[in-house]
Amino acid sequence: MERTFVMVKPDGVKRGLIGEVIKRIEQKGLKIVAMKMMEVSKELAEKHYAEHKEKPFFQSLISYITSGPVVAMVVEGKEAVKVMRNLVGKTNPIEASPGTIRGDFAMDIGRNIVHASDSLESAEREISLFFNEEEILSYERADEKWIYEEA
Numbered sequence: 496m497e498r499t500f501v502m503v504k505p506d507g508v509k510r511g512l513i514g515e516v517i518k519r520i521e522q523k524g525l526k527i528v529a530m531k532m533m534e535v536s537k538e539l540a541e542k543h544y545a546e547h548k549e550k551p552f553f554q555s556l557i558s559y560i561t562s563g564p565v566v567a568m569v570v571e572g573k574e575a576v577k578v579m580r581n582l583v584g585k586t587n588p589i590e591a592s593p594g595t596i597r598g599d600f601a602m603d604i605g606r607n608i609v610h611a612s613d614s615l616e617s618a619e620r621e622i623s624l625f626f627n628e629e630e631i632l633s634y635e636r637a638d639e640k641w642i643y644e645e646a
């Protein structure tokens with residue numbers, strides 16, 4: 496089982512889409528093992544998006560992500576990184592397929608509702624930026640045996 500980091504960004508929170516994002520994660524069969532609503536400090540935002548430091552959109556990205564509450568999550572499941580990226584859709588919502596979160600709810604690359612880690616290494620790094628080990632919980636979903644053939 497893999498873990499990935501997911502965040503409903505400030506536009507997702509302010510547009511009332513927290514439930515929509517959580518619903519899609521749960522209905523797919525992924526398990527939410529940590530979750531909190533919080534504000535992202537400038538410092539944390541800059542660490543989280545460090546790979547984009549030199550990009551022209553970096554400053555607007557930092558002000559977007561610090562502009563209001565977010566909902567941060569750790570999501571667990573088989574190939575969770577890939578599965579979550581597929582649920583989220585392409586970075587530019589114009590290109591994102593219908594059926595994905597960005598494809599169904601967004602129009603602008605700078606307002607794309609949700610973040611999901613793009614690799615296992617990013618997932619580990621991002622999870623440790625946002626959560627302590629004690630905040631990540633372990634439990635069984637009642638339907639696990641019907642989601643995975645070998646559960």
Ligand code: UDP
Nearest residue numbers: 552556585586604605606607609610611613
């Ligand atoms: N972003 C932007 N303009 C761009 C590219 C990216 O505002 O031209 C923002 C957008 O919010 C995106 C985030 O920067 O989600 C991180 O970019 P990345 O390429 O890592 O996309 P993601 O992994 O979020 O799909």
